[in-house]
Amino acid sequence: MKNFEPFITQLNLKTGSIQPAARIIQRRLSDMCNFYFDEEARRRIVKEEGDRLIYEVFVTHVPEEEGHVLYGTTIIYPGLVGDEFHMTKGHFHKLRDQAEVYVGIAGSGYLIMQTEGGAVRSLKMEKGTIAYVPPCWAHRTVNTGDQPFVFFAAWPGEAGHDYGTIEESGFANIVVSRDNQALLIDNPNYR
C-alpha cells in the first residue's frame, strides 16, 4: 500500500467525464431488467426505440482496499421509462457500515435511501449540493430534470457493492412524473 503513487485525473465539470478513467461503466436499459415499475414499458423501449444509455460511471485505478478512498462520477441521462425517471440500479455497500458522500456537479435529481430496518429517506440534489449517505443506507440516484444529472462520489476502499439485495426487493419509493412534476410515491412492487 505504501508504494501507491499520488496521481491526478481531470474532471470535466460540464459533462462529468473523468480523463483518464480506468473504467467507464455503462448501464443501458437492457441491463435493468425488473428495476423499473413498468417492466413492459422497459421492454418495449429496448425493442422499438433501441437500447438507451441510462447512466455512466467513471472510475479510476484506486485499489478497492481498506485505507483507500474510491471516487468517481455518475452521469444519469434524462428520460422516462413509463412514467418513472431514469435512475441508477442502487445498492447497499457489501460492508453495510460504510458511508458515501456525493457532490452535485450538474443537473438535478433525487437521492433515495433506505435501511434494512425499514427507514426511508430522500434528498433533492442539484449543482453544489453535498449529500451524505451514512453507514447502512442503500442509495439510488434519480434524474428528475431534462439535462444530465452529474455528481461526484467518494466512498471507502473496502466498502464493496451489494446490488443483489436491491435487485430482489426494489426501493420502497419510486420517483415518477405526474403533471410534469417529480413525485415520490410508494413502490407497488416493493417486497
Place this chain on the structure above:
Amino acid sequence: MKNFEPFITQLNLKTGSIQPAARIIQRRLSDMCNFYFDEEARRRIVKEEGDRLIYEVFVTHVPEEEGHVLYGTTIIYPGLVGDEFHMTKGHFHKLRDQAEVYVGIAGSGYLIMQTEGGAVRSLKMEKGTIAYVPPCWAHRTVNTGDQPFVFFAAWPGEAGHDYGTIEESGFANIVVSRDNQALLIDNPNYR
C-alpha cells in the same frame, strides 16, 4: 452508527463555503509560527500589516469514526510570506494508512506530498483536477495563483490528523515565487 441521518449541505462553487457548516476552521498567519521558511517575514507581516487570514476549512457534523466519510472544503487565500506562497499547515493522517481525495473547485495551486520513507511528490491542481493522496503520504496545499484556491476533500472517518510531525520537520519542498513564476525548491530548513 445506524441511526445517523442522511443530510445535505450546500457548497458554493464560487467561494467554496459550505452552508450550513458545523465548524469553520480559520488559520491566520499568527497560527503558523515556523511554518514558512522566512519566519522573520511572517512575524513582520503580523506586526506591521495585521494578522492575515491564510486559509479556512469548512467541515460538517459527520462523526470521526470508522465507516464514515469525512468531507470539507479548504479555501487558501492568495498571497506571499517572504517569497513563499500561502499554504496549509499540512499533515499526515494519525492512522498513516488512510488516503484522501481532492477536487479542485476554483483557483490553482500545488499539492505537495511526502512519505516518512523520504519520497516527495507534487501535483498541480486547478478547477476540475481530482488529486489522489494515497495512504501514508503527508499532504499540504499551496495557492500559487492570484485568486482563492478552493478544493473539496473527502477522507476516512477514522483517519485523524497528525500536524505535529510536519510542524517538527517541515516539508522537503517549498513553493516560492521567482520572476512571477511558482517554483518548487528544496526547503533549506527541512530536517
